[in-house]
Amino acid sequence: MKLDLSNPAWHQTLPPGRAVAGDAPVAACAFSKDGSIAAFALGDGRVRLLPGDINAGETPAAEPLHGGVVLALVGDPAGDGFVSGGDDGRLLRIATDGTASEIVNQKGKWFEHLAGHRATGAVAASAGKTAFVVKGGEVKEFGPHESTVAGLDFSKDGSRIACAHYGGVTVWSIGQVTLPPRKFVWRGSHVALKWSTDGKFIATGTQENDIHVWRMAQATDMRMQGYPAKVKSLSWTADARFLYTSAQPVFTAWPFSGKGPEGKPPLQFGEEGAGLISVVAAHPAAEFVAGGYDSGELQLGDIKTRRSVVLKMADGSAITGLAWSPDGYKLAVGNEAGTLLVLDLRR
Amino acid sequence: MAQPQVPVTVLTGYLGAGKTTLLNRILSEQHGKKYAVIVNEFGELGVDNDLVVNADEEVFEMNNGCICCTVRGDLIRIIEGLMKRKDKFDGILVETTGLADPGPVAQTFFTDDEVKAKTRLDAIVTVVDAKHFLGQLEQGDEAEEQVAFADVILLNKTDLVSEDELKKVEGKINSINRYAHIFRTQKSQIELSAILDKGAFDLKRILEFEPDFLHHGHDHDHEEEVKSLSLTADRPVDPDRFQKWMGALLQLRGPDIFRSKGILAIDGAPRRYVYQGVHMMMDSDWGTPWKEGEKRFSKLVFIGRNLDGENLQRGFNDCLK
Numbered sequence: 332m333k334l335d336l337s338n339p340a341w342h343q344t345l346p347p348g349r350a351v352a353g354d355a356p357v358a359a360c361a362f363s364k365d366g367s368i369a370a371f372a373l374g375d376g377r378v379r380l381l382p383g384d385i386n387a388g389e390t391p392a393a394e395p396l397h398g399g400v401v402l403a404l405v406g407d408p409a410g411d412g413f414v415s416g417g418d419d420g421r422l423l424r425i426a427t428d429g430t431a432s433e434i435v436n437q438k439g440k441w442f443e444h445l446a447g448h449r450a451t452g453a454v455a456a457s458a459g460k461t462a463f464v465v466k467g468g469e470v471k472e473f474g475p476h477e478s479t480v481a482g483l484d485f486s487k488d489g490s491r492i493a494c495a496h497y498g499g500v501t502v503w504s505i506g507q508v509t510l511p512p513r514k515f516v517w518r519g520s521h522v523a524l525k526w527s528t529d530g531k532f533i534a535t536g537t538q539e540n541d542i543h544v545w546r547m548a549q550a551t552d553m554r555m556q557g558y559p560a561k562v563k564s565l566s567w568t569a570d571a572r573f574l575y576t577s578a579q580p581v582f583t584a585w586p587f588s589g590k591g592p593e594g595k596p597p598l599q600f601g602e603e604g605a606g607l608i609s610v611v612a613a614h615p616a617a618e619f620v621a622g623g624y625d626s627g628e629l630q631l632g633d634i635k636t637r638r639s640v641v642l643k644m645a646d647g648s649a650i651t652g653l654a655w656s657p658d659g660y661k662l663a664v665g666n667e668a669g670t671l672l673v674l675d676l677r678r
Numbered sequence: 679m680a681q682p683q684v685p686v687t688v689l690t691g692y693l694g695a696g697k698t699t700l701l702n703r704i705l706s707e708q709h710g711k712k713y714a715v716i717v718n719e720f721g722e723l724g725v726d727n728d729l730v731v732n733a734d735e736e737v738f739e740m741n742n743g744c745i746c747c748t749v750r751g752d753l754i755r756i757i758e759g760l761m762k763r764k765d766k767f768d769g770i771l772v773e774t775t776g777l778a779d780p781g782p783v784a785q786t787f788f789t790d791d792e793v794k795a796k797t798r799l800d801a802i803v804t805v806v807d808a809k810h811f812l813g814q815l816e817q818g819d820e821a822e823e824q825v826a827f828a829d830v831i832l833l834n835k836t837d838l839v840s841e842d843e844l845k846k847v848e849g850k851i852n853s854i855n856r857y858a859h860i861f862r863t864q865k866s867q868i869e870l871s872a873i874l875d876k877g878a879f880d881l882k883r884i885l886e887f888e889p890d891f892l893h894h895g896h897d898h899d900h901e902e903e904v905k906s907l908s909l910t911a912d913r914p915v916d917p918d919r920f921q922k923w924m925g926a927l928l929q930l931r932g933p934d935i936f937r938s939k940g941i942l943a944i945d946g947a948p949r950r951y952v953y954q955g956v957h958m959m960m961d962s963d964w965g966t967p968w969k970e971g972e973k974r975f976s977k978l979v980f981i982g983r984n985l986d987g988e989n990l991q992r993g994f995n996d997c998l999k
Binding site: 354355356358373374375399400402439440459460478481497518519537538539560651 | 731732734736738739740741749751752754755759761762763764765790791792
């Protein structure tokens with residue numbers, strides 16, 4: 332894996348890429364399973380599809396699929412397209428030609444959170460207090476939880492889902508709906524959740540500007556404090572050695588190899604950016620990490636060299652979506668102002 | 679590219695007071711404005727509008743050990759979601775259930791950074807049922823607290839009671855909260871300008887509250903009830919002593935103090951110091967400068983339960999130079 336952090340041109344201009352005016356705030360972005368399409372969830376109900384190949388002809392903008400905002404988007408782990416959730420209460424499967432079919436309809440609720448599991452082809456989604464797992468033609472319901480689900484993720488093997496809510500995290504076994512869920516309790520409101528890529532830890536961001544991590548094996552937990560804002564974005568490295576967190580002006584990674592992060596400061600590196608990181612995305616394979624700032628700045632970091640480069644200068648419009656292509660060469664970026672970027676970072 | 683903050687109006691009122699009628703009116707009238715409405719009971723509204731959002735009134739305790747520091751978690755989520763829309767709106771209305779305490783809703787706007795960045799709490803509007811209000815006071819604290827928190831009160835269903843009864847209800851409302859503007863209404867009919875965009879939580883407009891309301895003398899008989907009172911001073915305030923006193927007061931009495939606001943003439947400061955709070959959560963800033971030769975004064979207002987005016991005035995006097 333070679334990404335060109337030393338390319339001096341990137342200090343002045345954007346790396347090669349495609350920039351498109353999306354005409355609505357971006358809530359999320361994602362790549363299709365094969366990386367051929369980048370998709371952007373927009374604040375006017377549209378899901379804008381762009382070719383992953385930055386030299387291919389641009390695909391036209393489509394009609395709105397959702398009634399209001401498209402709140403969540405993932406690449407479809409069971410197909411070539413995407414799965415989207417909206418504030419119209421609909422969960423949709425989107426084909427590569429942009430046409431959609433409804434999977435679940437929860438009128439009056441918002442589909443806010445989505446996660447996909449590649450190996451099993453399952454999608455987890457939450458609307459209000461209930462989580463849904465869609466696999467094949469089957470839709471299973473989990474919940475209701477004690478409050479609205481504010482983040483969810485699959486376990487490494489895809490056999491379980493974890494849901495964050497007020498008071499902690501609930502873990503359900505997908506194959507055995509009747510089995511009582513496992514609860515991990517911590518007072519306060521949990522607003523983001525990511526299960527570690529090795530399955531050993533569950534991390535949440537809380538309303539009180541800290542992060543909470545449970546160790547699955549012993550059900551022990553730890554709290555990391557000192558953030559100036561809520562940590563809404565969490566990202567584990569592919570090797571599960573580090574957990575990246577947003578809400579800092581530099582890349583911030585908690586070490587989880589060996590004895591874990593207890594009593595240690597996080598690893599912080601890179602150029603101090605304008606504002607705070609709003610979205611962070613660890614590279615799917617290598618030692619890189621992308622960070623979008625609430626100022627609009629975009630940085631690419633390398634944890635090995637502890638360096639970073641600015642890919643895009645601050646422009647006042649917060650980065651709201653970041654996604655790596657599965658091959659790790661392309662980055663999809665979206666912001667509040669509705670700028671859609673697909674960057675090609677291949678050396 | 680900072681967007682203007684969207685004003686949020688909180689609509690409270692006891693069961694059956696006329697909140698839904700008011701909301702239907704706001705949504706169906708031709709006023710050329712676009713409002714998002716956050717309701718607790720989906721489907722009660724007669725108007726089908728995609729900007730009506732169903733909320734679950736998820737009241738969360740903050741993890742700071744303070745029992746009155748509660749916020750509406752669902753509101754934080756919903757406001758964040760609404761702000762992702764391409765089409766912006768002129769305001770947000772939040773309806774609370776008939777038995778809700780308005781505290782957590784108001785405190786949400788003091789607590790959450792994202793909510794604070796994108797929206798501003800404009801005013802708390804309480805609909806009061808003229809016929810049943812006095813009876814509702816006997817049934818629990820809710821009706822009384824909803825009036826205590828209010829900036830604007832719609833005294834509704836006035837056609838169902840006599841003028842004498844109305845006067846009695848108004849007198850009771852005044853004894854709880856004499857700083858709210860009361861409008862007599864029937865079927866929740868009111869000019870929207872009377873309830874929307876009031877700037878009641880705007881520190882710059884705290885100066886607008888009327889000095890005529892100055893009310894000296896204290897009544898001792900109903901201390902366990904909710905009431906409003908003001909403290910005044912002509913001598914300059916010592917900022918350190920004031921901060922200490924106010925901090926201790928809110929620490930100790932936060933749950934009982936629903937709303938507070940004030941203008942202070944700080945010793946040696948060229949500008950007014952203004953603040954406002956809901957329970958223990960406070961917001962403060964420097965206001966307009968004192969004019970040359972202008973008489974400097976300080977004034978604090980409290981609305982709360984078990985307030986001892988004399989005791990409070992003594993404490994405040996100790997903060998003066």
